[in-house]
Amino acid sequence: MDILTDLTWRGAINQQTDADGLAKWIEEQKSISLYCGVDATGDSMHIGHLIPFMIMKRFQLAGHHPYILIGGATGAIGDPSGRNSERTLQTMEDVNRNAASLTSQMKKLFGKDANVTMVNNYDWLSKISLLDFLRDFGKNFNVNTMLAKDVVASRLEVGISYTEFTYQILQSIDFLHLHKHHHVSLQIGGSDQWGNITAGTDLIRKVLGSEEKVFGLTIPLMLKADGTKFGKTAGGAVWLDAEKTSPFEFYQFWLNQDDRDVVKYLKYFTFLDKEEIDALEQEVATQPEKRVAQRRLAEEVTRFVHSDEDLAEAQKITAALFTGAIQDLTASEIKQAFGKMPTVDITAEPTNVVELLVATKIEASKRQAREDVTNGAITINGERVTDVAALIDPSAHFDGEFVVIRRGKKKYFLGKVQ
Template sequence: MNILDELKWRGAINQETDHEGLNKLVDQKSVGIYVGIDPTGDSMHIGHLIPFMILKRFQLAGHHPVIVIGGGTGAIGDPSGKKSERVLQTMDQVKHNQKALTGQMEKLFGQDGKFEIVNNYDWLSKLSLLEFLRDYGKLFNVNTMLNKEIVASRLEVGISYTEFTYQILQSIDFLHLYRHHDVQVQLGGADQWGNITSGTDLIHKVEGADAKVYGLTIPLLLKADGTKFGKSEGGNVWLDPEKTTPYEFYQFWINQDDRDVIRYLKYFTFLNQSQIAELAKKVETQPEKREAQRRLAEEVTEFVHGKQAVEQAEHISAALFSGDVSELTTAEIEQGFKNMPTVEVSAAPLDIVQWLVDATKIEPSRRQAREDIKNGAIRINGQKVQDVDFVIDPAAKFDGKFVIARRGKKHYYLARVK
């Protein structure tokens, strides 16, 4: 099974410019293949991750991945998926985002095999307006460009000349990479098909019709309910641990629907067919154990954040499930309680009734607080407290930074010490 056969089995091929030609090529040699990303933000989210997972598969199959950070195109703006013009970023913003994205790519691709990261600003910025128009603009037919879905979808509301020319710039990228980095394949999402075919057309016009270049897209990934994959209730799920903690990242994957989990295992993990088939059986016969979801969460979290992050996420999950948070570290509290109800409290010791009512408003009244304490409904830092005279000392646990309170079985509160 070559890489294209594997991608087909994983349901990861949408369109190909020439299946037979590309299939023959990947069997003959190590192929240069690229994916581009514009630095419109300082982190990828999991929607961005999809084509780079496919690129990683090419790397593991012995091919040569090239990642294009769009320092040039990012300053212009891709019209794809937008109903209006993008707000242009400052060059300082673009440079900051380039640096952050480069770090993420190095983490994903620097573990095995060779790869390259290049910046299209390096060649696009050297083009003069006259060169752009004479050497490239002359080769693009406006009627053809208007019919590309990426442009056609914007014609009703309007599109600027700046964004209209984006497909020419991306085509120049492909030509440059073909000439200087031995790249023969461009990979992208389904919405990039028009840009990709513009690139293969340009290369054939400039280098000759027999130039061996190919385009490959992956399908739009939808959830079983028909909505677009990639977001949680809180918004995007980011690869940056400062935006989405590894624990939140892990939880996103472990909470996937039974109807989706096997597709996601095929897309986002490097498990083989027999391993995934075994997990598919578990979904059918023992769905309550959620073994497929757990394996999915482990594999993707380890790929993005490392094995230690998986162990930490599992430790936090187990502690929250059991209610025993006493063994969590301060860093794990930061992750696991990021979205819990939070209050600020003084560092001074205070008796538990006052603390629950006056300091934190966890309890509505002293009478209710005393009743809940005596009934064993209150836990402080994982320990059940039934003594109404108990004194809470914020310095006693979690480096003096937090107090964790639980009321009943599910209601957690994070008290941050001022």
């Protein structure tokens, strides 16, 4: 199926400035240039940011040319959308560092030498003088129209600075620049970007003529089946940066999705075709306990964002935790698996198991420690310890860096060897 039909089936289209016009333009041109941007306000994207770029990737795979815009200039200003207060301005040093990190992430997703172009709006916005900004661009924006845009209107009650108020002008200049210099005809963004996108198409037609072929497309706000916002967990955002969210944690996030959401996420976040997704939907309906769809989702997204090697490692850790046989995990894998568990400091010297449990305050008393050991409630490094005289040698596993202690069935502690 063609790209727009595919996006419609996936439920990935919310609003379009001219649906029929865009379909006709793609049919005529065969290959178009399009763009989506992310501001350099942080050093990593999270999975919420990923949603519009999955659409960009689909266009790329369909033979179109994506332009990935890193907001080195707009990131220094701050997009007011989705916020009810002013952003704290960052130093340009921070913005530049963030821009470099985001560019690396995008190259990993889209390929360094593939049919994709990376741009930074600092390269052109920084060259516009105040007089040029007011004369060449400000004159084309009506304040009443700007105030009516949802992104601004939602902030009027609590207030909005002139800096953030002008954000939509800067984003419009981006679209104009990319259209003039790179023939970009489509901008994609989240539903909160609708006002900024339409401001851009309006500016282009005012400057270059009403017949210019430019279009905007937004994706729906993604909510979970329980009505809460997608992408947040008890531990916070799920990041694409492996240092912020390990590949194992990333894999687990997708593996643990609700049956009511998994098919929707397969459509949004994987490149599986309709036939395979329909088959997985049938699995959810008839054999939900097997969680086949969740495993497929976790595999596809982890492979896309990280790598085959990271996926294999995440699966290895998952299998080890399921069976309890963690002895063969590496120190790096232990850190991924238990990094968010309660941690205790452990001496490097071999220590009696009862003394160890009390010293780390895993057990409140020696009596309770002896009782739990005798009853088989204590597992250390994947092996049950039932002898109260046992010595625990921290150097025996995981390169001498960690000791993993489990009390009962689910209570884990990560001992860090000092």
